[in-house]
Amino acid sequence: MLYSEKVMDHFTNPRNVGEIEDANGVGEVGNAKCGDIMKMYLKIENGVIEDVKFKTFGCGAAIATSSMATEMIKGKTVDDALKLTNSAVVEALEGLPPVKIHCSVLAEQAIKTALADYYTRQGIDPTPFVGELKDPDEEHLACEM
Amino acid sequence: MLYSEKVMDHFTNPRNVGEIEDANGVGEVGNAKCGDIMKMYLKIENGVIEDVKFKTFGCGAAIATSSMATEMIKGKTVDDALKLTNSAVVEALEGLPPVKIHCSVLAEQAIKTALADYYTRQGIDPTPFVGELKDPDEEHLACEM
Amino acid sequence: MNRFVYADNAATTQISPEVLEAMMPWLTDGYGNASSIYKKGREARIAMEEARHKVEKALGIPQSRPDYPVEVYFTSGGSEADNWAIKGAAHLMAPKGKKHIITTVFEHHAVLHTCATLEKEGFEVTYLPVSDKGLVTAEQVEQAIRPDTALVTIMYANNEIGTIQPIAEIGAVCKRHGVLFHTDAVQAVGNVPINVVEQNIDMLSLSGHKIHAQKGIGVLYCRKGIRLPNLIDGGAQERGRRAGTENIAAIVGLGVAIEAACADIPGRAAKLSAMRDRLIEGISPMERVRLNGDAVRRLPGNVNFSFEGVEGEALLLTLDALGICASSGSACTSGSLDPSHVLLGIGLVHEVAHGSLRLTFSDYNTMEDVDYILEVLPGVISRLRAMSPLWERITKA
Amino acid sequence: MNRFVYADNAATTQISPEVLEAMMPWLTDGYGNASSIYKKGREARIAMEEARHKVEKALGIPQSRPDYPVEVYFTSGGSEADNWAIKGAAHLMAPKGKKHIITTVFEHHAVLHTCATLEKEGFEVTYLPVSDKGLVTAEQVEQAIRPDTALVTIMYANNEIGTIQPIAEIGAVCKRHGVLFHTDAVQAVGNVPINVVEQNIDMLSLSGHKIHAQKGIGVLYCRKGIRLPNLIDGGAQERGRRAGTENIAAIVGLGVAIEAACADIPGRAAKLSAMRDRLIEGISPMERVRLNGDAVRRLPGNVNFSFEGVEGEALLLTLDALGICASSGSACTSGSLDPSHVLLGIGLVHEVAHGSLRLTFSDYNTMEDVDYILEVLPGVISRLRAMSPLWERITKA
Numbered sequence A, B: 001m002l003y004s005e006k007v008m009d010h011f012t013n014p015r016n017v018g019e020i021e022d023a024n025g026v027g028e029v030g031n032a033k034c035g036d037i038m039k040m041y042l043k044i045e046n047g048v049i050e051d052v053k054f055k056t057f058g059c060g061a062a063i064a065t066s067s068m069a070t071e072m073i074k075g076k077t078v079d080d081a082l083k084l085t086n087s088a089v090v091e092a093l094e095g096l097p098p099v100k101i102h103c104s105v106l107a108e109q110a111i112k113t114a115l116a117d118y119y120t121r122q123g124i125d126p127t128p129f130v131g132e133l134k135d136p137d138e139e140h141l142a143c144e145m
Numbered sequence C, D: 001m002n003r004f005v006y007a008d009n010a011a012t013t014q015i016s017p018e019v020l021e022a023m024m025p026w027l028t029d030g031y032g033n034a035s036s037i038y039k040k041g042r043e044a045r046i047a048m049e050e051a052r053h054k055v056e057k058a059l060g061i062p063q064s065r066p067d068y069p070v071e072v073y074f075t076s077g078g079s080e081a082d083n084w085a086i087k088g089a090a091h092l093m094a095p096k097g098k099k100h101i102i103t104t105v106f107e108h109h110a111v112l113h114t115c116a117t118l119e120k121e122g123f124e125v126t127y128l129p130v131s132d133k134g135l136v137t138a139e140q141v142e143q144a145i146r147p148d149t150a151l152v153t154i155m156y157a158n159n160e161i162g163t164i165q166p167i168a169e170i171g172a173v174c175k176r177h178g179v180l181f182h183t184d185a186v187q188a189v190g191n192v193p194i195n196v197v198e199q200n201i202d203m204l205s206l207s208g209h210k211i212h213a214q215k216g217i218g219v220l221y222c223r224k225g226i227r228l229p230n231l232i233d234g235g236a237q238e239r240g241r242r243a244g245t246e247n248i249a250a251i252v253g254l255g256v257a258i259e260a261a262c263a264d265i266p267g268r269a270a271k272l273s274a275m276r277d278r279l280i281e282g283i284s285p286m287e288r289v290r291l292n293g294d295a296v297r298r299l300p301g302n303v304n305f306s307f308e309g310v311e312g313e314a315l316l317l318t319l320d321a322l323g324i325c326a327s328s329g330s331a332c333t334s335g336s337l338d339p340s341h342v343l344l345g346i347g348l349v350h351e352v353a354h355g356s357l358r359l360t361f362s363d364y365n366t367m368e369d370v371d372y373i374l375e376v377l378p379g380v381i382s383r384l385r386a387m388s389p390l391w392e393r394i395t396k397a
């Protein structure tokens, strides 16, 4: 199981770690049992992601995908952020070992969940935008991804 | 499978190789199928083994036991020669690998067979002296010893 | 500045200079096949039998035949030895109607997966639970023995948490009940005194690369009279019971390694446990940590802690960047879904098991290594906890 | 004066200096466990996968995944690979009602004894006869295939008499009939071009120590999609299919060795067969000798003669004293009762088989070696014949 240099870079020096006090979109996915929890904080203004931060409990790939995903959406519009796929994250990281692909799925979900929270806070039903999100407590699903 | 130095010495420089033109006791045991044939020539005078020679087709141990056995009976009385056992030959050779013990049995038999031939030529029934000898053509017995 | 500290000796060890030196002639000019009858072959054979004697001596095996030891078989490692012993004993006893095996829940996978294969073949396996410290008792074994029990297989010392089992007591129970007893002693050799006769061990597995010999060489001790069927059929090597041209270099190295490892077990244990205890004392005061395994019945070089709120792989990668090699029972390091069955076996919940760290020492470690680990570890843990939503949740609760 | 001539390269070869050089880093500082995630472990893993690619290349295996080859498994040698392939295929196919195996009478014991074990388990084995030159035909194989045939296992080249089988033709027959095909290519690698795809080989065994790598390392190639059950269960090494900490040094050495052996097969074959042919020409005129094996379809480095009236072990020991290492199919060299099953398989009577001599060359032999053998051999034969009552009988008859 080998990580790319890019993964190691994002693991060793993760971008956007932390919390946003006045975030207007927060999402958490994964669970402790599976060994992966990702929490995303978004500060969205005028449809643009002005700031993003994350906290992650998880393996090297979990931290690296969180870091990369936040970089990829920072400064982007909400619409663009909604288009971010896990494969785009994997590609940006120059690949992930097969057993670690689920981390990128988790990162995509974390962002979608935070965006859903943003929509909800705005009084908008998020489903048309982010689709059906998996309940982060569905442990099995998450572990087996 | 390791041979002692003594075995290697008797294999490399076998004593008493050859034939005796006027032998008065000749015995051959073993068979080609099993990979061992020993032939002993005795020249006996006044109950004493004046000369002994052998020819052997067989492995290192077969040649070494033939050589050692001839040395052990040369100059001895027929009575003494009859007492030679395969274990005495093994001991004199400082041991033989387990799978090669049968060679020493063959050497003992070769001498007994030659002595039986000597008795027979003298018109004496050899059985009381040498016992029942195995038919050297009983291939299976010989191979499985 | 950065030190290099190899603290993963339970995973594998370096080949010691003495072992390599002993191997070199057999990697160069001494290439003869040990089955060949010419000098180059005979010399290889002699060297191999010498190594076998060293193994005998280390395990307390009486030298039945000085020229030809008959109970020590060289294998390709601990895994092959475990497979051979367990599958062999099962298939040996099955025709006698004995199709039941007793083991523990926290054996090495070489034992557990072998048992699983046998279950598919129709054998029944009892997996004894272990205590929260990782111990099993002879009474547990005795209670589990049934008339159809073929084999008890219990590891001498655990590779993750280092607990040492009461092997002599278990051996006595097995003997009393006429049940075959195998022990995986891969982690025990050199750390605790082993005597297969006194401890009533019928079969024992060990592995070279855990005691400074090469990887890919091991031993199965099998008491004379137990006619284990072969795992690897073929040529007449190992008295017809384990085929394959013998790896003389590795075998000779194993001989030297086991002799060295067992030359002064108390001295060795004292040195290693001094490092172990200093490390345990240094880590214990940290917040929300837990020592895994027994404090006393423990391999001298083994330290295993769980750090709440931290995931093991991230911890290992961070330590690696600081020059420290260690291991973890996290699922993420194994590519599996669940964290180590050993940590779950002693009752850890998943989230805690994910945050485990194993540090294991050998003769090549020093107190300075321990000090360096203690110097950097708290910072590493803090940093990971600071970015961990799990830690946030734990500390806020 | 006395020369030293190692002419037993079919038994084992010396580790080449390039191979040893490639191994050394992994015997010293590169001791990391390939499953460990820290740098020292990752480096070992990378080196191992590089070696795996070299094996792929040598066998014509398409690189399905450049970062992660999936059809080459490292084993402890040729014997383990043979056992795994044959037992595995048998147990894989048995539930489908396929319990018949086809092989030849003159396979290596790693194949024959494995088949014998399977027979005891209830499998049926057809042992195809070979011609007096040691050849089997694809037609023979085709005729032996039945609806319940699980596996055909036929060696690529024979280790005693060097005959090379029509593997591509046999592979085509097996493919046409949907039968798994395994070949023991231990003696063939580096001597004949191998392409598992073109030759329809499903499984192939090879061994490092026959091509100047270490003893105790080998390969099983197993085509993707064949879910062979494990022979050695345990850890997740080799993608969960062959447990045991990987012997990186030996694996890296095997990679270098197979690359070298297969770099210029025609050139290598030309060099070896020049030595072979000079030796055959030199021995053939001797009285009552017989070349065993096929003159044309023959391994480039293999010479095998029977000398009537002479016993093989005595011949080997005498040659050894003169500095020549060789081997024989005599029963006396094997500790068994019967001479080589290979020589009996090509129809030799026992007494002739006892007198066989095999001389096998590698890249490290020279024409001077051949000349030296030819210089001393006639005298050795004469001396042994002079003391042989069998020779007396033969010549007087």
Ligand SMILES: Cc1ncc(COP(=O)(O)O)c(C=O)c1O
Binding pocket: C243, C244, C245, C246, D010, D011, D076, D077, D078, D079, D080, D082, D108, D110, D155, D157, D158, D159, D184, D186, D187, D207, D208, D209, D216, D217, D218
């Ligand atoms: C044809 C053949 N198959 C299998 C083997 C066994 O290989 P290994 O000694 O690596 O187990 C050998 C050599 O001994 C061989 O010549």
Ligand SMILES: Cc1ncc(COP(=O)(O)O)c(C=O)c1O
Binding pocket: C010, C011, C076, C077, C078, C079, C080, C082, C108, C110, C155, C157, C158, C159, C184, C186, C187, C207, C208, C209, C216, C217, C218, D243, D244, D245, D246
């Ligand atoms: C307890 C235990 N058993 C068996 C093994 C397997 O040994 P090997 O890697 O030599 O196959 C190991 C180490 O990996 C171990 O720690």
